[in-house]
Amino acid sequence: MTELHLHLDGSLRPETVWELAKIQGIDLGAKDIDELKFMMKVPDDCKTLHECLERFDVPLKVLQTADAIERVTFELVEDLSNIGVDYAEIRFAPQLSTEKGLSQDEIVEAAIKGAKRGMEKYPNIKCGLILCCMRNENIEDKNLQTIETAKKYMGDVVCAVDLAGAESLYPTEMFENVFKKANEYNLLRTIHAGEAAGPDSIRKALSYGTKRLGHGVNAIFDKELMEELIDKGVTLEVCVTSNYQTKVVDSIDKHPVKKLFDAGVRVTVNSDNMTVSDTNIHKEIKILKEQLGFTDADIEKMQKYAEEARFIK
Numbered sequence: 001m002t003e004l005h006l007h008l009d010g011s012l013r014p015e016t017v018w019e020l021a022k023i024q025g026i027d028l029g030a031k032d033i034d035e036l037k038f039m040m041k042v043p044d045d046c047k048t049l050h051e052c053l054e055r056f057d058v059p060l061k062v063l064q065t066a067d068a069i070e071r072v073t074f075e076l077v078e079d080l081s082n083i084g085v086d087y088a089e090i091r092f093a094p095q096l097s098t099e100k101g102l103s104q105d106e107i108v109e110a111a112i113k114g115a116k117r118g119m120e121k122y123p124n125i126k127c128g129l130i131l132c133c134m135r136n137e138n139i140e141d142k143n144l145q146t147i148e149t150a151k152k153y154m155g156d157v158v159c160a161v162d163l164a165g166a167e168s169l170y171p172t173e174m175f176e177n178v179f180k181k182a183n184e185y186n187l188l189r190t191i192h193a194g195e196a197a198g199p200d201s202i203r204k205a206l207s208y209g210t211k212r213l214g215h216g217v218n219a220i221f222d223k224e225l226m227e228e229l230i231d232k233g234v235t236l237e238v239c240v241t242s243n244y245q246t247k248v249v250d251s252i253d254k255h256p257v258k259k260l261f262d263a264g265v266r267v268t269v270n271s272d273n274m275t276v277s278d279t280n281i282h283k284e285i286k287i288l289k290e291q292l293g294f295t296d297a298d299i300e301k302m303q304k305y306a307e308e309a310r311f312i313k
């Protein structure tokens with residue numbers, strides 16, 4: 001089983017977050033583990049992408065030390081291995097863990113260490129790390145630092161860069177310089193686009209040279225763009241539960257993933273956030289089969305697309 005789109009901070013064990021908060025002397029505002037679990041999960045009536053993104057505030061509070069980052073990366077590799085994933089690309093934004101003075105290099109080193117420890121203990125799984133730049137204002141320096149860090153550690157578990165965050169507030173075109181630098185360094189990349197914004201955002205992402213898109217589902221509104229995705233062999237990392245929660249679609253059965261797949265777009269199935277969205281690759285596949293009309297053969301084809309698009313061969 002291959003998982004291409006999974007956020008580290010959205011996939012932490014609540015028990016670990018609880019324990020880390022204790023170790024670090026941080027008040028998370030939860031009276032017990034059940035309340036913490038509730039705070040780390042998207043509520044059923046979540047209204048906007050922004051409200052969903054707030055679920056990441058809690059985990060990030062405890063992800064400000066090297067020990068914590070090493071531990072949660074190890075644990076995620078362990079959790080993935082335990083559910084039968086044999087290849088996973090885990091992504092996170094190093095710039096969000098610098099609040100207590102860690103450098104992006106130190107943060108990435110900690111994650112590499114955790115991933116390696118996981119792969120040593122569970123040799124049946126291979127993992128890569130994708131470093132996310134963030135959509136925000138006045139953070140070009142931080143994003144460029146992420147690119148430098150990616151260049152430094154590329155090939156040592158680190159396999160690519162990404163752009164994540166609030167797409168409707170900070171359009172893809174704001175990040176021209178960041179991807180210019182990524183091009184200069186020949187870094188592999190994927191870009192979150194066509195999730196909270198439309199085809200223009202996807203076109204801009206493609207102009208940055210990406211062969212993979214996080215979500216990309218709003219391509220469904222533009223036939224020409226869909227043709228372009230097919231011609232260029234662009235792979236879409238689709239996360240159905242997450243798209244429903246962030247209101248990309250009103251209901252699961254209205255999700256365009258089957259239409260994209262039937263049209264010939266290279267669609268893959270992914271979790272996005274195992275804890276925040278309370279899902280995993282098996283649950284996502286079940287939804288595709290039970291609610292969206294995918295056959296076993298379709299699922300197999302999607303897994304093949306995922307294998308062909310993975311950053312570490």
Ligand SMILES: [Zn+2]
Pocket residue numbers: 005007164192214272
């Ligand atoms: Zn994502």
